[in-house]
Amino acid sequence: AAATWPPLRQRLHPATPSLPTAMSRTYLVVLASLLAGSAAQSASSPVDDARAAYESALERARKAKAEVEDYLEAQPSNKTEMEEAVEEIAERVDEAMKKATEDAEEAFRGRLAELKHSRGNVSVIHRLAKAAEKAAEEVGHAPAKAAKRTLREGKREAKSLGRKAEAAAHAAYKAAKALERAQRKSGLSERIYEGEFGKHEHVTENMEDRAGDLRGDAEDAAERLSDKAADRVEEKAHAMKRAAEKRVQKLKKEVRTAEVEAKNATESIADKDSSEKKDEKDDEDDEKKDDKKDE
Numbered sequence: 001a002a003a004t005w006p007p008l009r010q011r012l013h014p015a016t017p018s019l020p021t022a023m024s025r026t027y028l029v030v031l032a033s034l035l036a037g038s039a040a041q042s043a044s045s046p047v048d049d050a051r052a053a054y055e056s057a058l059e060r061a062r063k064a065k066a067e068v069e070d071y072l073e074a075q076p077s078n079k080t081e082m083e084e085a086v087e088e089i090a091e092r093v094d095e096a097m098k099k100a101t102e103d104a105e106e107a108f109r110g111r112l113a114e115l116k117h118s119r120g121n122v123s124v125i126h127r128l129a130k131a132a133e134k135a136a137e138e139v140g141h142a143p144a145k146a147a148k149r150t151l152r153e154g155k156r157e158a159k160s161l162g163r164k165a166e167a168a169a170h171a172a173y174k175a176a177k178a179l180e181r182a183q184r185k186s187g188l189s190e191r192i193y194e195g196e197f198g199k200h201e202h203v204t205e206n207m208e209d210r211a212g213d214l215r216g217d218a219e220d221a222a223e224r225l226s227d228k229a230a231d232r233v234e235e236k237a238h239a240m241k242r243a244a245e246k247r248v249q250k251l252k253k254e255v256r257t258a259e260v261e262a263k264n265a266t267e268s269i270a271d272k273d274s275s276e277k278k279d280e281k282d283d284e285d286d287e288k289k290d291d292k293k294d295e
Contacts, residue, residue: 050175050182054200057168057175061207064168068161068214075221082228089229093150097240100146101139108135108251115258119266129259136251143240151230154222162215169208176200 044052076082111132118125176197183193 045186046182047179047186047188050179054172054175054179057172058204061165061168061172061204061211064161064165065207065211065214068165068211068218071158071161071218072214072221076225082225085225086228086232089151089154089225090232092153093147093229093233094236096146096150097143097237100142101240101244104135104139104142105247105251108132108139111135112251112254112258115255115262118262122263122266125259125262125266128262129255132255132258133252136248136255139251140241140244140248143237143244147233147237151226151233154226155219158218158222159215162211162218165211165214166208169204169211172207173201173204176204 076085111128112135115125115128115132118128179200180193180197183196184190
């Protein structure tokens, strides 16, 4: 057969041409240099880390301050909005008072059930009766507590947002100090790191002062709204409290009745046990007498 050129094996699997040795070495040197430069760029210095931490802290402080500003922006700005806000709070207070009363009475029912099912120990019955009475009294206190707690929600929110903004601004100041220390340790010029810290100090201290002012404004706004809502719900809250106090007296009567019944049941059990023991003793005595007669 006529020979083909190049051979079939070489055409199917051509050999990869090899670089000359000198060129291979140059290529490896260049590659190593590029990799080293890339690694140096990716590795961050303490100053870079401190700067990133400061910028992150500053961003958190800005967001926290914006949250307080948004809270203030959402406050009623005219008489109509104020009326709507007060009515909304009054409705929440009403719902909270009803829910608290229901929960307190449910807790009382649980205590009363424990008392009713108690048997065999008078001191335990007395302790359960005291716990049931205390639960009954809580039914009377529940509406006022719920109203006060609900009216304070706005104040708590305002205070929480203000504190968060102040803390975030102070954290940004501390991050600026950490950046200054990192720059000093790195050997940077004193003029440079002190000048940069001066700028950061000015920004963060102004932010902290502003956060304090915003917190005061937010708390004042929340208090004004809460006071108006308290005036709106005052009459209804007093009415619910009076009704709850009357209810407490009825619940306490239930406790006293249940306590007497539990004690009577306990005494009855004790009398029955005593009678059974007496009968057993009498039987034993009769058996002994019979045994003597048989002898």
